[in-house]
Amino acid sequence: xxxxxxxxxxxxxxxxxxxxxxxxxxxxxxxxxxxxxxxxxxxxxxxxxxxxxxxxxxxxxxxxxxxxxxxxxxxxxxxxxxxxxxxxxxxxxxxxxxxxxxxxxxxxxxxxxxxxxxxxxxxxxxxxxxxxxxxxxxxxxxxxxxxxxxxxxxxxxxxxxxxxxxxxxxxxxxxxxxxxxxxxxxxxxxxxxxxxxxxxxxxxxxxxxxxxxxxxxxxxxxxxxxxxxxxxxxxxxxxxxxxxxxxxxxxxxxxxxxxxxxxxxxxxxxxxxxxxxxxxxxxxxxxxxxxxxxxxxxxxxxxxxxxxxxxxxxxxxxxxxxxxxxxxxxxxxxxxxxxxxxxxxxxxxxxxxxxxxxxxxxxxxxxxxxxxxxxxxxxxxxxxxxxxxxxxxxxxxxxxxxxx
Amino acid sequence: xxxxxxxxxxxxxxxxxxxxxxxxxxxxxxxxxxxxxxxxxxxxxxxxxxxxxxxxxxxxxxxxxxxxxxxxxxxxxxxxxxxxxxxxxxxxxxxxxxxxxxxxxxxxxxxxxxxxxxxxxxxxxxxxxxxxxxxxxxxxxxxxxxxxxxxxxxxxxxxxxxxxxxxxxxxxxxxxxxxxxxxxxxxxxxxxxxxxxxxxxxxxxxxxxxxxxxxxxxxxxxxxxxxxxxxxxxxxxxxxxxxxxxxxxxxxxxxxxxxxxxxxxxxxxxxxxxxxxxxxxxxxxxxxxxxxxxxxxxxxxxxxxxxxxxxxxxxxxxxxxxxxxxxxxxxxxxxxxxxxxxxxxxxxxxxxxxxxxxxxxxxxxxxxxxxxxxxxxxxxxxxxxxxxxxxxxxxxxxxxxxxx
Numbered sequence: 001x002x003x004x005x006x007x008x009x010x011x012x013x014x015x016x017x018x019x020x021x022x023x024x025x026x027x028x029x030x031x032x033x034x035x036x037x038x039x040x041x042x043x044x045x046x047x048x049x050x051x052x053x054x055x056x057x058x059x060x061x062x063x064x065x066x067x068x069x070x071x072x073x074x075x076x077x078x079x080x081x082x083x084x085x086x087x088x089x090x091x092x093x094x095x096x097x098x099x100x101x102x103x104x105x106x107x108x109x110x111x112x113x114x115x116x117x118x119x120x121x122x123x124x125x126x127x128x129x130x131x132x133x134x135x136x137x138x139x140x141x142x143x144x145x146x147x148x149x150x151x152x153x154x155x156x157x158x159x160x161x162x163x164x165x166x167x168x169x170x171x172x173x174x175x176x177x178x179x180x181x182x183x184x185x186x187x188x189x190x191x192x193x194x195x196x197x198x199x200x201x202x203x204x205x206x207x208x209x210x211x212x213x214x215x216x217x218x219x220x221x222x223x224x225x226x227x228x229x230x231x232x233x234x235x236x237x238x239x240x241x242x243x244x245x246x247x248x249x250x251x252x253x254x255x256x257x258x259x260x261x262x263x264x265x266x267x268x269x270x271x272x273x274x275x276x277x278x279x280x281x282x283x284x285x286x287x288x289x290x291x292x293x294x295x296x297x298x299x300x301x302x303x304x305x306x307x308x309x310x311x312x313x314x315x316x317x318x319x320x321x322x323x324x325x326x327x328x329x330x331x332x333x334x335x336x337x338x339x340x341x342x343x344x345x346x347x348x349x350x351x352x353x354x355x356x357x358x359x360x361x362x363x364x365x366x367x368x369x370x371x372x373x374x375x376x377x378x379x380x381x382x383x384x385x386x387x388x389x390x391x392x393x394x395x396x397x398x399x400x401x402x403x404x
Numbered sequence: 405x406x407x408x409x410x411x412x413x414x415x416x417x418x419x420x421x422x423x424x425x426x427x428x429x430x431x432x433x434x435x436x437x438x439x440x441x442x443x444x445x446x447x448x449x450x451x452x453x454x455x456x457x458x459x460x461x462x463x464x465x466x467x468x469x470x471x472x473x474x475x476x477x478x479x480x481x482x483x484x485x486x487x488x489x490x491x492x493x494x495x496x497x498x499x500x501x502x503x504x505x506x507x508x509x510x511x512x513x514x515x516x517x518x519x520x521x522x523x524x525x526x527x528x529x530x531x532x533x534x535x536x537x538x539x540x541x542x543x544x545x546x547x548x549x550x551x552x553x554x555x556x557x558x559x560x561x562x563x564x565x566x567x568x569x570x571x572x573x574x575x576x577x578x579x580x581x582x583x584x585x586x587x588x589x590x591x592x593x594x595x596x597x598x599x600x601x602x603x604x605x606x607x608x609x610x611x612x613x614x615x616x617x618x619x620x621x622x623x624x625x626x627x628x629x630x631x632x633x634x635x636x637x638x639x640x641x642x643x644x645x646x647x648x649x650x651x652x653x654x655x656x657x658x659x660x661x662x663x664x665x666x667x668x669x670x671x672x673x674x675x676x677x678x679x680x681x682x683x684x685x686x687x688x689x690x691x692x693x694x695x696x697x698x699x700x701x702x703x704x705x706x707x708x709x710x711x712x713x714x715x716x717x718x719x720x721x722x723x724x725x726x727x728x729x730x731x732x733x734x735x736x737x738x739x740x741x742x743x744x745x746x747x748x749x750x751x752x753x754x755x756x757x758x759x760x761x762x763x764x765x766x767x768x769x770x771x772x773x774x775x776x777x778x779x780x781x782x783x784x785x786x787x788x789x790x791x792x793x794x795x796x797x798x799x800x801x802x803x804x805x806x807x808x
Contacts (some may be wrong), residue, residue, distance in 0.1 A: 003526040004675075011678040018476055019681075021483075048471040057468050064461050064660065067452040071660030072422055072445075106686040107511050107662070114683045122407040123527070123549075133619075134684045143525075143682060256468065256475030258511070258662075258688035271408075274415040277423075278540045278547060279518045280511040284662035284688050 004231035010142045015349060017043035017364045017380075020155030020356060028353045031401040034398060038384070039259035040391035045335055045382030047253040050305065053293045056254060063289025071285040076273040077105030079287050088295035089263055092220075093244065094233040101266040104273055105283045105291065109217050109247035109260035112272075114140065115279065116213050116243045116262055119144040120179050128172040128180040130164060132338070132369035132376075134187045134215065141181075149177050150370075153186065155329055155338075161194035162186055169201065173208035180205060183215035184231075185222075188338040188369045188378035190331030192222070198229040202236035211241045211268070220302065221251040223310045227331050232264060240265045248294045250335065250382070251305060257287040259294075271372075311337055312381050315389050323396040335382040338366070341375050343404040348374050351402065359394035410434045414546045419753060420539060421447035421768045421784075424760060432757045442788070443764035444795035449786030450737055451657040453603035454709065457697045460658060467693025475689040481509030492699035493667055496624075497648065498637040505670040509676055509687045513621050513651035513664035516676075518544065519683065520617050520647050520666055523675035524583050525550040532576040532584040534568060536742070536773035536780075538619065545585075552651035553581050554774075557590065559733055559742075565598035566590055573605065584609060589636070592742040592773045592782035594735030596626070601658050602633040606640035615645045615672070622738030624706065626724055627656040627714045636668060642790040644669045652698045654739065654786070655709060661691040663698075691756040691806065704763050716785050719793050727800040729807075739786040742770070745779050747808040752778050755806065763798035 013019050020043065040046075063070045070078065079099070086099035097103055100124070106112040113136060121144040123126055128149045129137045141148045149172045155161040163182075169180070180201070184193045193201070205212045214231050222228050232244045247260035260283075262272060276282065312330050320326045325342025344351055348365040355361045366373025381388050417423050424447065442448075445535055467474045474482065483503070490503035501507055510516040517540060527546040533541045535554045545552045553576045558567040566588075573584070584605070588597045597605070609616045618635050626632050636640070636648045651664035664687070666676060680686065718733050724730045729746025749754055752769040759765045770777025785792050 004523070005524075008523070008675045008678055011675075011682065013479060013678045013681040016479075016681055018685075019478060021478060044476050047475050057465065060464075060468075061461065064464075068450050071451050072448050074423060074425060074454050075417060075420075107688070110682070111684040119408070119412070122411075130524045139682050143679070179701065252734075256689040258686075258691075271412050274412055275547070277417040277420055278415065278514070278543050279517040280662065280684060281422075282662075284511070284691060285660040287662075287688060307678075 011139050015352070015365050015368055020362050022136055023353055024385065025353050025357060028357060030354060030358050035359045035394045035397055037360060037390050037394050038387040039286070040383055040387050041362040042379035042381065042391065043362050043364050045250060045253065045380050046384060047255060050253050050382050053297050054301070055247070056257070056290050056293050059290045059292050060257070060286055064285040066289070070289055073282055073285050073288060075277045075282050077283060081105065081288050081291050085261060085291050085294065086263070089246070089261070091117065092295065093230040095230065098264050103261060103263040104269050104276065106260040106262060106276065107258045107283045108249060109215065109245050110136065111280070111283065112245045112247065112260040112262040113215060114274050115272040116245065116268065117144055117181070118275050119142070119268050120211055120213070125179065126172070126175065126177045128169060128177045130182045130186070132188055132373055135368040137181055149175070149185055155189045155191050156327065159329065161197050162191045164197055166197070166200050170204050173204055173210055176353060177210060179211050179213070181213045183217065185218045185333035187218070187334070188336050190334050190336040190338070191290060191329060192226055192228055194331045196324060197228060197231045197360055198231050199234060200370065202231055202234045205241065206237045207317050212237060213243045213245065216244055216246045218250050219246065221306050221309060221335065222333045223306065223313065223331065228333065240267055243268050244369040248291070252294060254290060257284070257290045259283060259287055259291060260311065308385070309382060312383070312385050313337070316392050316396055317318045319389065319392045319396065335380050336375055336378055337381060338378050341377065342399060344399065344402045345404040346402050348377065352377065354402065355395060355398055359398050361394055362379045411547065415543050415753050418770050419756070419772055424766050427757055429435065429757045429761060432556055432754060432761060434758060434762050437490060439763045439798045439801055441764060441798050442791040442793050444787055444791050445766040446783035446785065446787065446795065447766050447768050449654060449657065449784050450788060451659060453788040454657050456657045456787050457652070457701050458705070460661070460694050460697050463694045463696050466662070466689055467690040470693070474693055477686055477689050477692060480673070481685050481687060482627040484638065485509065485692050485695050489665060489695050489698065493650070493665070496699065496766045497634040499634065501667045506673060506746050507665060508673050508680065509692055510664040510666060510680065511662045511684055511687045513619065513654055513691055514540065514651050515684070515687065516649045516651065516664040516666040517619060519676035519679050520649065520672065521545070521585070521678050524615055524617070527654050529581065530581045531585065531704050532573060532581045534586045534590070536592055536770070536777055538587050539772040541585055553579070559593045560731065563733065565601050566595045568597065568601055570601070570604050577608055579613055581614060581615070585614050585617045587621065589622045589737035591622070591738070592740050594738050594740040594742070595732060596630055596632055596736045597730070599631060599633045603638060603640065606635055606638045610641045616641060617647045617649065617776065619649045621649065621651060622654050623650065625710050625739065626712060626737045627710065632737065646739045647672050652695070656698060658694060661688070663687060663691055663695060668775050712789070713786060716787070716789050716792055717741070720785055720796050721795045723793065738745060739784050740782055741785060742780055745781065746803060748803065748806045749808045750806050752781065756781065758806065759799060759802055763800055763802050765795045
């Protein structure tokens, strides 16, 4: 088998969120009746239930009318829009962001993540990633021929921090890891790293001269007034060794415009732009104009959106707690829950297919986030409230038919 | 110097089209007066002079109103839109394109090119590319750690074909090249490969079991009723070894929507989708809806656009022929001219900076398309007709001040 065959074997997308129609369901055996109900796709948020920031489409149309200047921006994005968001991101994260040197606009935060990893991972490099974490993190290290050093996060052991194993992280740095990538809030569990955890991560990175990439995609949607800590605001790590990634695809529901941002290290941003020049040239020009609405939402819009999501979380948690054998930690930020299933006599991949066929509910198998999560699944509960609650009831009902 | 430092040194984007504002012009010495005139940016087409396909924005807005289904498509793109364009591309190229297996929608044709190369180039692979050709081709081979095998194209030796050295191509295949990438019409020269050239390329690829990636971005804008030959329509190469790339960013002026398409080999398309899953997830969902207007332009719209471009070409050619010491071959398709300059006593990179500062004219230095083109520059003449002619006059005037 050739190098590329091996590489692409590791990049399987069949179980990735949004790809469910490509799954082979010929072998799946259903037990019992179809359970009727409004179909719910928990693999991503529902932008029909939670609509984009008001005025986003108007900003886009204005961009189209600006014409050529908006269609063809610098590869790192329109200068005036970088100015606009650099200021807002500096305020949000309490850090310094120069529009000219420290920021790049990308096609989604996925684009930012790809460029950041492509700019920092050389063949054979050891890269520390958290388990569980966003499914693409592992694939990115593999694509760039890095070596994954997993750092365990025991999210059930605590409810005052994320539960990352900091000893393991220091051991990884000692063993030569020069890059640490993690999402905060964590995807898939929805937990937040505590101020103490972030401080230690920053101190270790600084001590060992490592670069840190922090994916803060969901950091604006914080529940229960918890404290959120931006690593870039700690002023512990050399700012040239930190990249922060964020975007308006989740809480703000702008995913259809494919917009993301990376900010931090001027050297890494410069590389990211060079790479973007051969990857996709730039984030869609007209779409970039939509970023003007970001962090400029109407008064109260964000607070209401957070409250609505917290209410959905509470109802789903109550249902799961009442059901036998499920285990779940409450989401602290973002829209993900990562429940553990009771023991089943089918694999989690088959369970996911069964759910879709029998109950019109789409979820993402835990194994996308770490090989050991054969008993967990992720849901994005940014959905119509009532439909989400009914879908969780159907999940619980389906489980009854497949218990071990 | 580390692996990544070396790699990114080769990915310099300072002289790439659209990046001119990032050029260092401190050292540039101007001779003579500023020559006033409407600024013209020949580094890309002007979508204000040649506007997008009528109704494109309406298609986009309709996509936004479709909502979640349009925002979150499969990674390879919306099924119904793939159906729509697969049919149109099959007709256009006289080949078989199954929407389900043979086609992926990407963020621009740049996106398609990146994914196609990432899916076919393994570390150490020998990859044949034409010189001159699109500037990113070389950079892509370098980024994926391939080894470039240049194939010369002597475009001044003939006006009945492109002038590719087919002996050199066969030698390359004999020496182990398994991938050949080229643009047709050629970028930057605007020449078309003859039916005989395409047939021999196809026969050689088939004989040596090589894969061919053909960038046909400008293949709809053919001048003087010339014959254009789609390699995929020859039925010579195993269809699983051919990828064709095309998109609506040029003649159709849809660049601001970032849309491209690759079609052909099911195996390579499948890899490209897996790679897209970690690169940018998908082409912007709402933008994908704009593809409905592609190949469905109003009656006569395309013919008129081609005629307008041919008229601009004719006027620019006349000016360049009348000037002393310029050499240029007439564009056969697309909007590029690649004139050779008289001998100057400044480098082509400095000349490009001088042009911008002294005459408000932006062009791309020949060295972006091959290291030996130190005496050539590329222009995209999809511009306001009168402004383009005046800008060429200014170029000719500036040259006077810097002759050797």
